[in-house]
Amino acid sequence: MSDIILKTENLTKRYGGVHALEGANFELRKGEHVAIMGDNGAGKSTFVRQITGVEQRTDGKVWFDGKEVNFAGPIEAREAGIETVFQNLALADDLDVPSNLFLGREKVLFNLGPFSILDRKYMRKATEAALVRTAVKIPNLSSTIRHMSGGQRQCVAIARTATFASKLIIMDEPTAALGVQETAQVENIIRTLKANGEPLILISHNMRQVFDLVDRIVVFRRGKIVANLRKQDTDGNDIVAYITGSKTGEAELAAA
Amino acid sequence: MNAADGGKDVAQTSHGIGGLTYDAKKRTWPAEFNVFLALVILVGAFELIGRVFLGDSFLFNTRDNVDAIFNQQRLEIIILQVSIVGIIAIGVTQVIITGGIDLSSGSVVGATAMIAMSFAQVATVNGNPNPKAMFVGWTDLPVIVPVLVAIGCGLLAGLVNGALIAYTRIPPFIATLGMMVTARGIAKWWSKGQPISFPTESFAGIGKGLMPVVIFISLAILFQLILTYTKYGKHCYAIGSNEDAARMSGIKIANHKILVYVIASILASLAAVVLCSKNLTAQSGMGVMYELDAIAMAVIGGVSLSGGRGSIIGTVIGSLIFGVIISGFTFLRLDAYYQEMVKGVIIVGAVVLDQWRQRRRAIGA
Numbered sequence: 001m002s003d004i005i006l007k008t009e010n011l012t013k014r015y016g017g018v019h020a021l022e023g024a025n026f027e028l029r030k031g032e033h034v035a036i037m038g039d040n041g042a043g044k045s046t047f048v049r050q051i052t053g054v055e056q057r058t059d060g061k062v063w064f065d066g067k068e069v070n071f072a073g074p075i076e077a078r079e080a081g082i083e084t085v086f087q088n089l090a091l092a093d094d095l096d097v098p099s100n101l102f103l104g105r106e107k108v109l110f111n112l113g114p115f116s117i118l119d120r121k122y123m124r125k126a127t128e129a130a131l132v133r134t135a136v137k138i139p140n141l142s143s144t145i146r147h148m149s150g151g152q153r154q155c156v157a158i159a160r161t162a163t164f165a166s167k168l169i170i171m172d173e174p175t176a177a178l179g180v181q182e183t184a185q186v187e188n189i190i191r192t193l194k195a196n197g198e199p200l201i202l203i204s205h206n207m208r209q210v211f212d213l214v215d216r217i218v219v220f221r222r223g224k225i226v227a228n229l230r231k232q233d234t235d236g237n238d239i240v241a242y243i244t245g246s247k248t249g250e251a252e253l254a255a256a
Numbered sequence: 257m258n259a260a261d262g263g264k265d266v267a268q269t270s271h272g273i274g275g276l277t278y279d280a281k282k283r284t285w286p287a288e289f290n291v292f293l294a295l296v297i298l299v300g301a302f303e304l305i306g307r308v309f310l311g312d313s314f315l316f317n318t319r320d321n322v323d324a325i326f327n328q329q330r331l332e333i334i335i336l337q338v339s340i341v342g343i344i345a346i347g348v349t350q351v352i353i354t355g356g357i358d359l360s361s362g363s364v365v366g367a368t369a370m371i372a373m374s375f376a377q378v379a380t381v382n383g384n385p386n387p388k389a390m391f392v393g394w395t396d397l398p399v400i401v402p403v404l405v406a407i408g409c410g411l412l413a414g415l416v417n418g419a420l421i422a423y424t425r426i427p428p429f430i431a432t433l434g435m436m437v438t439a440r441g442i443a444k445w446w447s448k449g450q451p452i453s454f455p456t457e458s459f460a461g462i463g464k465g466l467m468p469v470v471i472f473i474s475l476a477i478l479f480q481l482i483l484t485y486t487k488y489g490k491h492c493y494a495i496g497s498n499e500d501a502a503r504m505s506g507i508k509i510a511n512h513k514i515l516v517y518v519i520a521s522i523l524a525s526l527a528a529v530v531l532c533s534k535n536l537t538a539q540s541g542m543g544v545m546y547e548l549d550a551i552a553m554a555v556i557g558g559v560s561l562s563g564g565r566g567s568i569i570g571t572v573i574g575s576l577i578f579g580v581i582i583s584g585f586t587f588l589r590l591d592a593y594y595q596e597m598v599k600g601v602i603i604v605g606a607v608v609l610d611q612w613r614q615r616r617r618a619i620g621a
Binding site for chain 1: 485497500504512515
């Protein structure tokens, strides 16, 4: 159990009569990169929302970093070390890169309540370090997010997760809205995270990307986990079969 | 660069982080610079028109018996006449940066002037008991009393504004419109419409001479520093820029909004103190339309009405543009009616320019 960073048991979420997520058992080891795949409405995002405290689960248990956890909200989850890169980027357009990285958890020189003096030098240095660590390329730290391309914005959002010694990073379709080059840049960042041994859950529809980047693929279908496969034990056709339901996966899961 | 590098070769170069070439041309100069340019052009225009048509200088000293380069008196008037509304505009700027609007400041000035002045009256006028005394037993109080009373008024108005906006989630326009009407009502009700006069000498000292300018500029510097260097300032821009992102980042939006409106109302009440001290009297009609002038100063100064952008420096320059227009029209001996018309055109022009600049930026030109 010691090298398991995240574990869910019988994780269930119902919206009224709709079973969005049914009895999901999931494990993530330290340093491991796992992809979550599945059709729209298969329960991928619902699963992530339960882990990160955005929504409250109907049933089941979650362990994070060796402790059972019940996050009341995304901020609590973040404080515990789960950083999420949201589909709709949570960035303030009119602020520069360091301000966005430290938004809501600014480093202060003197604590004067709301009028605390910011430690701008420290935040700038930490930002530079985080960008180097994630290999994010930003031409000018002082320019506002408004002036950046979609890829650069996504990179800033990802770099934010790396600034704060996070224990788990979750990315919800980080390249969905990006061009080819920008996608490559984000994928490079993910490889850098892998090299640094930071665990990651990646939600993606992109088969090539998933096989390129992760160690293990978990497939959701109709609110249930139908496959949990190591990359080398499967291929694209196999995954598609699970996603579309032409293969049920019950036999494999029982065996595993 | 590939996975094997692991980012180790990525470092800060002279071109920026990560080695991308830093495009100096893409660097946009601060919006305040454009506003300052507008101010310079405006002053230049008045100077030129004055020289050509009146044979007089707008800016420079033309009297032989005075040893000065500039027309000291005109410069003083330019800034003095906008100082009081300028103090309000400092608060309004912060509200607008946060994505809100405050229509109540003019009425808060009226109500605060009436209430604060009641605690600043002298006991006797020319040897007789003060005929205008509101509270007969409460005269000749130290100057700190009316000032604290004023701050209390501002605090209360700001708390109501802020709490309404933060907790009932009604638009700031409506919440502060309500306060605008209510506070004006309080101003009239307080002395049943009678002016309140005869302040103590120390109270009258607050607005004497160039004191309003000193207070305006000191507060402007203070709040510019706060906006730039504190958490409060950063959160103002964050909330105005993307409220959802700010919420997701753990910023307590409700608390912040209440604080912003409290600061704005306290600044309005300080403006009221300066105003009634300067005029030596308080009247229920004081401050009418000040809120709009303050908003106009901010907007002319480059504060974006959609939130997230602007600065106190910009607003101060915006207020100077206001002052130059008023003084310039007087200098050209034009009717005050024209001032209002031109002011209106400039306000709309400033917003059109701002929108145009934003669009141009959005398409990356």
